[in-house]
Amino acid sequence: MHVFITGATGWIGSAVVDHLLATGHVVSGLARSETAAEVLARKGARPRRGDLDDVDGLRAAAAAADAVVHLANKHDWTDPAGTNRTERAAVTAMAEALTGSDRPFVLAAALSGLTRGRPATERDPSPAVGPDSPRGGSENLLLAYADRGVRVISSRFAPSVHGRGDTGFVASLVAAARRHGRSAYLGDGDTAWAAVHRGDAARLVRLALEAAPAGSVLHAVTEDAISTRAIADAIGRMLDVPVVSIPPEDATEHFGFVGRFFGMDMSASSAHTRELLSWTSSGPALLADIENGAYA
Structure with missing residues (x-):
């Protein structure tokens, strides 16, 4: 084709x-x-x-x-x-x-x-x-x-379409953590992202x-819902910096453009997709990718 x-x-x-x-x-x-x-x-x-x-x-x-x-x-x-x-x-x-x-x-x-x-x-x-x-x-x-x-x-x-060399949302969160010396999540960190x-x-x-x-x-x-708190925790462990909560109204100032998305719930299922195309996961999970140095 x-x-x-x-x-x-x-x-x-x-x-x-x-x-x-x-x-x-x-x-x-x-x-x-x-x-x-x-x-x-x-x-x-x-x-x-x-x-x-x-x-x-x-x-x-x-x-x-x-x-x-x-x-x-x-x-x-x-x-x-x-x-x-x-x-x-x-x-x-x-x-x-x-x-x-x-x-x-x-x-x-x-x-x-x-x-x-x-x-x-x-x-x-x-x-x-x-x-x-x-x-x-x-x-x-x-x-x-x-x-x-x-x-x-x-x-x-x-x-999060993640992996070594990613320059997207997660890379922006990592960059913000490096810039501020702390890894942050918004509010309770209970909103979730698919990955x-x-x-x-x-x-x-x-x-x-x-x-x-x-x-x-x-x-x-391949992962339905990873809490934004868990993402921030993984970044904190990877960079060895503290993990803190910041008010949602400070999101853009702290994270830059990605802040407008970090507080959004973007969780999703792929059950129908998997069944339709016999699609299975073979790559690492997001938190493992972060902690194993994909964003280092």
Whole structure:
């Protein structure tokens, strides 16, 4: 299968590229720079220069492939409205290119906003609807193409896709602990995050491309609910610094941008995903990854 991937040199995308190539697939990757293009070429993937604003290029790349995996996002916290517009336009362009083909389109989605006093399930609909909603409502937008001859699949990734070399949420928490000389959690620390190891997430994307039916919603989650207090404790032990509670209103000042997410309950189950695709975990757990030096 020839798979076109956006975000191909990112944290999740680079693992997906490696895994797809290792399992015999052909990969084309969106490359915003010559450096990114060289990284993909060295791996044996086909670089395609462009970015998410190049909707004509995205449409052409999708049309030339057997499948699409959309992992890129601008994540411009200074211009969320612009980020959402770009996301919606990019998803529309690639989905239109696949209309009527029955080819798979795997979309990276988020778990935020889904939890309702319990871990979210794959059957919980995303509340993000319309162009002004988070990520431009891209999950609901794409799922509508299941009736238009596209094998659409939404993969909701845990807030922690962890592993050695991670620069995401957990790395930001570690950086804040180093900066302040203490590892913090908010309030009682009883909110919880789901987690998945990067290698397990990459394997799920491949299984989704190969076998998930149209309209599937998957959860890239191998641990349903890890309390934010437990995450802070693990960081404290790893860095040998004290662990403290701080008021929720101080979250952004202490943690930076990740503070707005650390107090959110983003727990989730993946029971349906595991059963549908016979997906199992093989990577280490989040707390073990922290304590064993993945973020050292």
